[in-house]
Amino acid sequence: MILALIRKGPRLALMGHNEVSEPLIQFLGAAGTVTGSRFLLQHQGTRVLVDCGMFQGIKELREMNWDKFPVDPSTIDAILITHAHLDHSGFLPRLVKLGFQGAIYLTHYTGKLVEVILRDSARIQTEDAKYAAKKKFSKHNPPMALYEEADVEETLELMVTKDFMQEVAVTPNVSVVFHPSGHILGASYLEVSFFGKRVLFTGDMGRQDHPLLVAPGNIPAGHFDAIITESTYGDREHAPTTANFEQVITETVKRGGSVLVPAFAVDRTEVILVRLRESMEAGSIPRVPIYADSPMALKALDFYRDAIEAHSPEIRSEIVTEWAGRDPFDPGTLVELFSPEESKTINDPQKPCIIISASGMGTGGRVVHHLRNMLPNPKHTVILVGYQAIGTRGRSLADGAEFVKMHGELVPVKAQIEQVESFSVHADSNELLQWLKSASEEPGRVFVVHGEAGAAEVLSDRIHAQLGWRSHVPHMGEMVSI
Numbered sequence: 001m002i003l004a005l006i007r008k009g010p011r012l013a014l015m016g017h018n019e020v021s022e023p024l025i026q027f028l029g030a031a032g033t034v035t036g037s038r039f040l041l042q043h044q045g046t047r048v049l050v051d052c053g054m055f056q057g058i059k060e061l062r063e064m065n066w067d068k069f070p071v072d073p074s075t076i077d078a079i080l081i082t083h084a085h086l087d088h089s090g091f092l093p094r095l096v097k098l099g100f101q102g103a104i105y106l107t108h109y110t111g112k113l114v115e116v117i118l119r120d121s122a123r124i125q126t127e128d129a130k131y132a133a134k135k136k137f138s139k140h141n142p143p144m145a146l147y148e149e150a151d152v153e154e155t156l157e158l159m160v161t162k163d164f165m166q167e168v169a170v171t172p173n174v175s176v177v178f179h180p181s182g183h184i185l186g187a188s189y190l191e192v193s194f195f196g197k198r199v200l201f202t203g204d205m206g207r208q209d210h211p212l213l214v215a216p217g218n219i220p221a222g223h224f225d226a227i228i229t230e231s232t233y234g235d236r237e238h239a240p241t242t243a244n245f246e247q248v249i250t251e252t253v254k255r256g257g258s259v260l261v262p263a264f265a266v267d268r269t270e271v272i273l274v275r276l277r278e279s280m281e282a283g284s285i286p287r288v289p290i291y292a293d294s295p296m297a298l299k300a301l302d303f304y305r306d307a308i309e310a311h312s313p314e315i316r317s318e319i320v321t322e323w324a325g326r327d328p329f330d331p332g333t334l335v336e337l338f339s340p341e342e343s344k345t346i347n348d349p350q351k352p353c354i355i356i357s358a359s360g361m362g363t364g365g366r367v368v369h370h371l372r373n374m375l376p377n378p379k380h381t382v383i384l385v386g387y388q389a390i391g392t393r394g395r396s397l398a399d400g401a402e403f404v405k406m407h408g409e410l411v412p413v414k415a416q417i418e419q420v421e422s423f424s425v426h427a428d429s430n431e432l433l434q435w436l437k438s439a440s441e442e443p444g445r446v447f448v449v450h451g452e453a454g455a456a457e458v459l460s461d462r463i464h465a466q467l468g469w470r471s472h473v474p475h476m477g478e479m480v481s482i
């Protein structure tokens with residue numbers, strides 16, 4: 001039953017918690033978009049937020065981070081975080097700044113990655129606010145950061161890290177179990193018990209064939225009252241192979257060019273490095289230097305190495321057996337570039353090499369400088385390996401743009417542009433359906449979230465048509481009893 005559409009304003013406060021007899025879920029983000037995952041469970045004065053993501057992408061979305069939060073953050077008892085990506089954890093310091101004081105539950109490596117990601121986010125926002133002040137284009141006067149380093153410090157103090165597969169008591173009537181989802185290090189799908197109701201949150205669902213992480217296991221047995229599933233690739237299937245990856249690299253090196261791979265700092269960099277190491281060992285690509293050029297990616301890389309050494313349960317057992325004590329990311333040509341000075345040494349590379357740099361959609365980070373230097377030269381190749389959101393430089397390149405705007409100038413795109421989507425760490429439409437089928441019983445209801453316009457509807461229709469389940473795409477602010 002849909003009780004009310006509540007966007008913001010005083011209506012929620014007027015309703016009070018005790019006037020409704022059923023536990024409620026409210027969709028405060030990732031409804032009709034892929035970012036800003038925030039789902040509020042509430043009943044009898046207890047409030048638990050699942051994920052606390054930042055809205056990202058086009059300006060209209062980013063501005064939603066400044067909207068009044070629909071409930072007083074100090075009345076939220078706890079937050080559960082599925083994984084470290086900014087669109088799932090990036091709003092945490094803002095909520096703490098606004099008064100949240102409860103515990104934040106997350107897995108061990110999600111905690112480590114969240115720390116790195118939030119510090120970076122605070123730095124970027126502080127710098128952007130300073131820049132906006134200088135250019136006088138902010139609507140806030142003086143320009144403000146959503147949060148700062150001090151808010152991140154406070155957030156870190158509220159974090160409580162937990163093991164996978166253990167029931168964690170959150171409040172007297174709420175518990176959670178973190179299950180490995182195979183999406184990135186530390187990532188989990190959540191089995192939540194909320195006042196007797198069982199609710200499953202997929203977070204971001206990984207694929208069956210991640211080279212390092214265990215595949216997501218079957219949905220825990222028994223009846224779920226609600227399943228909240230992502231739908232990033234809800235209307236698409238990934239290409240079956242990545243055979244052209246090696247071919248493109250080899251051809252580029254043969255003509256004396258270099259390859260640039262814009263990659264998300266966390267996980268994609270690791271997946272690409274493993275693939276390059278395997279390909280070099282198999283002789284399917286030339287042994288050229290590989291530069292890993294992103295400070296955040298290098299920190300994340302150490303967490304992956306650490307997780308392998310520590311036999312963390314989310315790492316595939318064969319990886320632990322084969323690689324503990326050795327480095328699965330280095331074929332002997334890996335160079336890690338930490339400082340900006342080191343990064344500059346590979347600007348406009350004269351000798352063939354492979355550069356992996358963040359961000360993955362070319363929106364910021366060191367990769368922007370590499371794009372600017374390499375795009376005008378037809379010798380080079382840019383390989384896009386991940387999801388490219390609308391409005392990003394990566395999306396423009398994928399769509400065949402002849403020029404892209406950078407630092408206020410139009411840069412001609414003469415380099416070869418290739419897209420290799422099968423490196424995705426999101427399950428596609430068929431994989432999501434296949435995984436949902438592992439439920440031992442039909443759930444009460446499925447809510448399809450975290451998809452761009454169209455993708456969520458397509459997945460929801462497929463769930464209804466192929467599984468016969470009740471499925472629904474909630475809109476922003478919608479509140480539903482479970």
Ligand SMILES: [Zn+2]
Pocket residue numbers: 083085183204
């Ligand atoms: Zn994610």
